[in-house]
Amino acid sequence: MADARDTICALASGPPPSAIAIVRISGPKVREICASMFESGLPAPRRSVFGRFLDVSRETIDEGLGVFMPGPNSYTGEDTAELYLHGGAAVIDHALDAICEFANTRLAEPGEFTRRAFENGRLDLVEAEGVADLIDAETRAQKSLALNQLDGELSAQYAEWRSKLVEALALLEVSIDFPDEEDAPDETSSPVADALQSIRLSLQQALQDDEVGERIREGFRIAIVGPPNAGKSSLLNRLARREAAIVSDIPGTTRDVVEVRLKIGGQIAWVADTAGLREAGDAIEAEGIRRARERAGSADLRLHLRAADEDIVFDDVEAGDLKVITKADKAHVAADEDTFLISTLSGEGFGELEAVIADVVSRKANRDVAPLITRKRHRTSLQQALFHVEQALDLISRGGGAELVAEDVRLAARQLSALVGEIGVEEILGSVFSSFCIGK
Ligand SMILES: Nc1nc2c(ncn2[C@@H]2O[C@H](COP(=O)(O)OP(=O)(O)O)[C@@H](O)[C@H]2O)c(=O)[nH]1
Ligand SMILES: [Mg+2]
Incomplete structure (x- = not known):
């Protein structure tokens, strides 16, 4: 981590050329920089001023708007400033060079503004991840998840569970200090056991979400499976609207898993x-088939394809899978109600199939209860917390000592503290913030 006492600056808006470029500055030198750069001197806090910006040799950088936002009520919690300039590469370079002329002032690293906001208690770690997700969001669903996270809705839930664990811990500590007291957790209906059972239920419910939050964030997984020459690659290309996979009449053409990213539903x-x-014909194809089965097994939706002019036997079809008969232009077949009949050659039936795929994906994403967990890091922490709560309950039911029970409750609470970044592990912080873009 670079020196946190430095003053940092960066282009916060998109790459040039653009109509307007926003240059952001944060740190102890901001007042001095603004007093020198703004032609009319340091402006009043949070008031935008129009004028020329000057470099240290009093050459004009550009003219535009500037705002000075003193800490601690700023994004980073430090003194910050924003310059709204013409969005040309030369203007931006000149502005950043001019700012970096000041002592202990340098370009920001990715995520460094938000990292400072986190270090200064303006955001917790989960909320900071929400900022990154909001910037990366491509779909409305992703955006709404990210906003919830940024608003602190998730953090509040994690804090509530944590405080319940801390309460249980307090009760346990009483019985450690006064071992003869009646309320030692020696039976399953003690207040401690009740509290732990209720937390266990909440954690279990949050974890039983079909990973929908992660799917919305990272994408749902659809697998096209079926015998060689069924038209799988042709369907993929049609869905992708480009020649992503090689199509040929030679069976065994597709060997590796070819994936395309789509926006659907x-x-x-x-x-x-x-x-x-x-x-399999050879070892490579055998490996391809193994990967195909693995990918199909972990998919959220499977499309089983059979060609109309071949044997149409659907096997290995699970509830929720879609059955598709392809090459409808080649042979006439009577399809069941739950089977799609398509031709990627003529386009027959394709629109209908695509609409159903969109509908399935959309229904998977839109559940009654908004998902809480949005990423693996959160899931792992909650699973660990649940594990320790279960251990504690198990100890209680076997008449274990309060010290031992307390240790597991403490470990569960620690997981929730780590989740919001209250107790920080440098590696976790590093990996969260390094995924940000520069200027955020
Ligand atoms: N007539 C017709 N031929 C098709 C259709 N879909 C695929 N094919 C042909 O069937 C062969 C195998 O297609 P491909 O997509 O590579 O099948 P895969 O082995 O399942 O990936 C190719 O020669 C395709 O041109 C279709 O709907 N109608
Ligand atoms: Mg293929």
Whole structure:
């Protein structure tokens, strides 16, 4: 981590050229920089002023608006300033160079503004992740998840569970200090056991979410499976509207898993074309088939394809999977109600199939209860917390000592503290903030 006492600056808006560029500055030198750069001197706090910006040799950088926002009520918690300039590369370079002329002032690292906001208690770690997600959001669903997270809705839930654990811990400590007291947690209906059971239930419910938050963030997974020559690669290309996978009449053409990223049903989805399932011709194809089965197994939606001019037997179909008969232009078949009949050649039935895929994905994403967990890091922490709560309950039911129970409750509470970044592990912080863009 670079020196946190430095003053940092960065282009906060998109790459040039653009109509307006926003240059952001944060740190102890901001007052001095503004007093020198703004032609009319340091402006009143939070008032935008129009005028020329000058470098240290009094050459004009540009003219535009500038705002000075003193800490601690700023984004980073430090003195900050924003300059609204013409969005040309030369203007931006001149402005950043001019700012970096000041002592202990340098370009910011990715995520450094938000990292400072976190260090100064303006945001917790979960909220900071919400900032990154909001910037990365491509779909409305992703945006709404990110906003919830940024608003502190998730943090509040995690804090509530943590404070319940701390309460249980306080009760346990009483019985450690006064071991003869009646309220030692020696039976399953003690206040401690009640509290732990209620937290266990909440954690279990949050974790039983089909990972929908992660799917909305990272994309739903759709797998196209079926025998060689069923038209799997042709369907993938049609969905992608480009020639993503090689199509040929030679069985076993697709060997690796080919994935395309689509926006469908208002969501991001990764559609995987896979090797045709058959007795493998060689070791490479066998590996492709193994990968195909693995990918199909972990998919949120499977499309099973069979060609109309071949044997149409659907096997391995699970509830929720879609059955598709392809090459409808080649042979006439009577399809069941729950089977789609398509031709990627003529386009017949394709629109309908695509609409159903969109609907399935959209229904998976839009559940009655908004998902709490949005990423693996949160899931792992909650799973660990649940593990320790279960251990504690197990100890209680087996008449374990209060000290031992307390240790597990403490470990569970620590997981929730780490989740919001209250107790920080440098590696976690590093990995969270390094995924940000520069200027945020
Ligand atoms: N007539 C017709 N041929 C198709 C259709 N879809 C795929 N094919 C052909 O079937 C062969 C195998 O297609 P491909 O997409 O590579 O199948 P895969 O092995 O399942 O990936 C190719 O020659 C395609 O041109 C279709 O709807 N109608
Ligand atoms: Mg193929």
